[in-house]
Amino acid sequence: TPTIGVLALQGDVREHLIALAAADALARPVRRPEELAEIDGLVIPGGESTTMSKLAVVFGMLEPLRERVKAGMPVYGTCAGMIMLADKILDGREDQETLGGIDMIVRRNAFGRQNESFEAAVEMAGIEGGPVEGVFIRAPWVESVGAAAEVVATHDGHTVAVRQGNVLATSFHPELTGDHRVHALFVDMVRAAR
Numbered sequence: 001t002p003t004i005g006v007l008a009l010q011g012d013v014r015e016h017l018i019a020l021a022a023a024d025a026l027a028r029p030v031r032r033p034e035e036l037a038e039i040d041g042l043v044i045p046g047g048e049s050t051t052m053s054k055l056a057v058v059f060g061m062l063e064p065l066r067e068r069v070k071a072g073m074p075v076y077g078t079c080a081g082m083i084m085l086a087d088k089i090l091d092g093r094e095d096q097e098t099l100g101g102i103d104m105i106v107r108r109n110a111f112g113r114q115n116e117s118f119e120a121a122v123e124m125a126g127i128e129g130g131p132v133e134g135v136f137i138r139a140p141w142v143e144s145v146g147a148a149a150e151v152v153a154t155h156d157g158h159t160v161a162v163r164q165g166n167v168l169a170t171s172f173h174p175e176l177t178g179d180h181r182v183h184a185l186f187v188d189m190v191r192a193a194r
């Protein structure tokens with residue numbers, strides 16, 4: 001059974017811990033660099049990416065996280081977590097840092113005001129049994145992806161899920177739906193990488 005951490009600086013950590021456990025992983029919150037050594041994969045939750053970036057610096061996590069991602073640790077980011085995994089972001093704060101990991105440009109809060117939060121059925125490559133319920137909350141979209149990155153879901157013509165190697169990112173929040181198929185896909189990615 002793989003041990004999967006949830007980055008617990010800020011955001012909906014608890015929901016991911018529950019979803020991972022339901023998908024047969026050992027799930028635990030991760031806050032300190034030492035704790036990174038004990039995990040096989042990591043989830044970066046939804047929340048507020050500017051705050052998460054700031055806290056990653058304060059907790060001395062930014063470089064250790066970047067190194068683990070570069071070394072090939074499987075990572076899955078939802079919403080703010082997707083922003084953290086982008087090599088480049090648009091509409092970020094001036095001093096906002098990301099870990100990178102996916103060759104993509106992500107636009108924060110892209111769906112705009114009238115549409116700040118909504119739900120939509122989303123077909124996702126690698127997920128069987130019909131569309132997932134996409135919960136979008138002040139969600140980013142992916143403006144463009146590089147050659148190494150694969151678009152795995154779109155909504156309204158916008159890319160909302162991307163995979164590059166062991167790194168997966170969704171604009172939406174499967175951890176809020178009770179449908180654990182996306183977490184199960186990630187747990188499989190972690191198993192395959194071990």
Ligand code: GLN
Nearest residue numbers: 046047048049079080138
């Ligand atoms: N808008 C948030 C950000 O820019 C993300 C929102 C979310 O994670 N639900 O970080």
